[in-house]
Amino acid sequence: MNMRQLLSIAGLAAVFLLAGCERPPTDTVQHGYRGTGMVQVYNPRTLDLKTEANVLPVALPLAPGDSPKASTLYKNVKVLGNLSNNEFTRLMLSMTSWVAPTEGCAYCHNPANFAEDSKYTKVVARRMIEMTRHINTDWKTHVAETGVTCYTCHRGNPVPSNIWFKEAEQDKGADFIGDRAGQNLAATSVGLSSLPSDPFTPFLLGELDIRINSTTALPTGNRHSIKQAEWTYGLMTHMSSALGVNCTYCHNTQSFANWKGNPPQRAVAWHGIRMARDLNTAYMEPLTSTFPEQRLGPTGDAPKANCATCHQGAYKPLNGQSMLKSFPELAGPGAEPTAPVKVAKK
Ligand code: HEC
Ligand code: HEC
Numbered sequence: 001m002n003m004r005q006l007l008s009i010a011g012l013a014a015v016f017l018l019a020g021c022e023r024p025p026t027d028t029v030q031h032g033y034r035g036t037g038m039v040q041v042y043n044p045r046t047l048d049l050k051t052e053a054n055v056l057p058v059a060l061p062l063a064p065g066d067s068p069k070a071s072t073l074y075k076n077v078k079v080l081g082n083l084s085n086n087e088f089t090r091l092m093l094s095m096t097s098w099v100a101p102t103e104g105c106a107y108c109h110n111p112a113n114f115a116e117d118s119k120y121t122k123v124v125a126r127r128m129i130e131m132t133r134h135i136n137t138d139w140k141t142h143v144a145e146t147g148v149t150c151y152t153c154h155r156g157n158p159v160p161s162n163i164w165f166k167e168a169e170q171d172k173g174a175d176f177i178g179d180r181a182g183q184n185l186a187a188t189s190v191g192l193s194s195l196p197s198d199p200f201t202p203f204l205l206g207e208l209d210i211r212i213n214s215t216t217a218l219p220t221g222n223r224h225s226i227k228q229a230e231w232t233y234g235l236m237t238h239m240s241s242a243l244g245v246n247c248t249y250c251h252n253t254q255s256f257a258n259w260k261g262n263p264p265q266r267a268v269a270w271h272g273i274r275m276a277r278d279l280n281t282a283y284m285e286p287l288t289s290t291f292p293e294q295r296l297g298p299t300g301d302a303p304k305a306n307c308a309t310c311h312q313g314a315y316k317p318l319n320g321q322s323m324l325k326s327f328p329e330l331a332g333p334g335a336e337p338t339a340p341v342k343v344a345k346k
């Protein structure tokens with residue numbers, strides 16, 4: 001091989017190696033206390049894209065509350081009965097634009113009989129209204145007064161762009177193929193790393209311990225393995241990419257386990273983990289028999305939410321803008337949950 005060939009190979013290698021890098025310029029912004037080196041790295045180009053993606057849709061004008069109540073006018077309202085007819089109609093129109101703008105009312109309704117619960121989408125939507133109110137009333141530790149609406153997750157799509165299912169068992173094909181133990185896939189769920197590709201089942205559905213660092217010299221109380229640390233790192237990688245931030249947005253990396261001197265965002269994230277777990281166990285999983293088969297995962301489980309379902313790459317969903325204040329009917333009161341109905345499958 002001559003020098004020229006060698007150089008062109010080296011050149012090609014450099015192109016491949018740099019392909020994963022971000023094109024400059026980048027800005028760094030101090031985030032933690034002075035001297036801790038806790039900075040966030042931003043790229044104005046990607047920030048512009050994020051600003052575009054997080055523009056709020058125009059809210060319909062608030063309806064006056066003096067028309068008769070929905071419960072007196074309609075046959076089958078279990079959750080929204082207290083709304084005035086004007087509020088009720090405004091919410092139906094808004095829900096349509098947030099969740100099914102192309103499909104329209106018929107995505108949830110049989111247009112010949114709006115009272116009928118024959119479509120699974122309507123049954124799911126009723127539960128979603130309750131879930132949204134529950135988030136806004138009982139999870140203020142996370143969503144504060146900003147809150148969420150259907151748009152936070154759906155953004156004009158019937159199925160939010162970020163959902164997850166339990167992973168299917170590895171299909172080994174033959175006995176001599178090794179068990180990859182849920183990792184080594186370069187999975188997008190964990191930022192294309194080889195970390196465990198489903199960190200959601202153990203942490204955002206189950207309650208596996210996230211804390212793996214020992215705080216004593218000898219591992220007396222804490223016997224977590226390196227393997228468990230990899231699951232924690234998988235979750236943390238998801239959290240960082242879901243919010244579009246670095247680890248130092250929540251941690252002083254001098255010690256990941258220590259809470260002292262950490263930004264307040266870490267505590268908000270702690271509540272977020274519990275909230276996601278609650279939504280998945282109390283709202284999404286019980287809908288398993290309501291969803292048609294084609295909407296279920298490879299192991300037959302219901303679709304579920306993670307940090308990215310709401311955040312979609314932003315430090316706060318929709319860059320912290322609140323749509324809830326224009327839709328007080330989704331702020332509560334947290335109604336008694338209705339049992340989801342099993343829809344006859346066609
Ligand atoms: C995303 C699903 C969804 C879409 C889209 C939707 N609705 Fe609804 N609609 C519901 C749910 C859920 C209820 C029941 C609410 C309750 O139980 O309190 C309902 C109830 C109703 C009712 C009461 C029917 C009765 O007699 O019980 C009317 C009327 C109605 N919707 C009109 C509309 C119109 C008009 C549109 C289109 C502009 C629309 N809806 C779009 C989910 C939807
Ligand atoms: C925290 C995020 C979140 C919020 C808020 C939310 N949803 Fe959903 N929604 C989901 C997830 C996750 C699914 C499951 C996706 C699927 O169906 O595959 C879903 C599914 C649905 C479906 C079924 C879609 C289908 O075809 O399978 C409907 C209809 C729906 N939501 C309506 C609503 C309405 C109406 C609201 C507001 C009152 C709302 N959602 C609020 C996360 C959310």
Ligand code: HEC
Pocket residue numbers: 210211212213214232233236237239240243245246247248249250251256257258265266267269270273
């Ligand atoms: C959005 C905030 C947030 C981001 C970003 C974040 N973490 Fe965490 N991290 C937390 C919270 C909250 C906990 C504690 C979770 C619990 O106890 O339920 C935690 C726990 C940990 C732990 C376990 C500490 C112990 O007590 O043993 C490690 C290790 C860790 N994070 C590493 C990382 C790494 C590496 C990154 C970047 C890839 C990262 N974190 C990004 C919030 C965050």
Ligand code: HEC
Pocket residue numbers: 135142143144145146147148152239243265266268269272273274276305306307308309310311315316317320
């Ligand atoms: C139901 C939607 C939803 C889900 C799911 C969700 N968040 Fe949030 N999160 C929000 C909203 C809304 C805010 C803004 C609250 C505010 O304005 O203070 C927020 C704020 C935050 C903040 C504070 C940011 C700051 O700069 O102050 C952190 C950190 C955070 N979320 C982390 C997480 C993590 C980690 C997860 C997953 C374990 C998660 N969130 C899941 C809706 C959600």
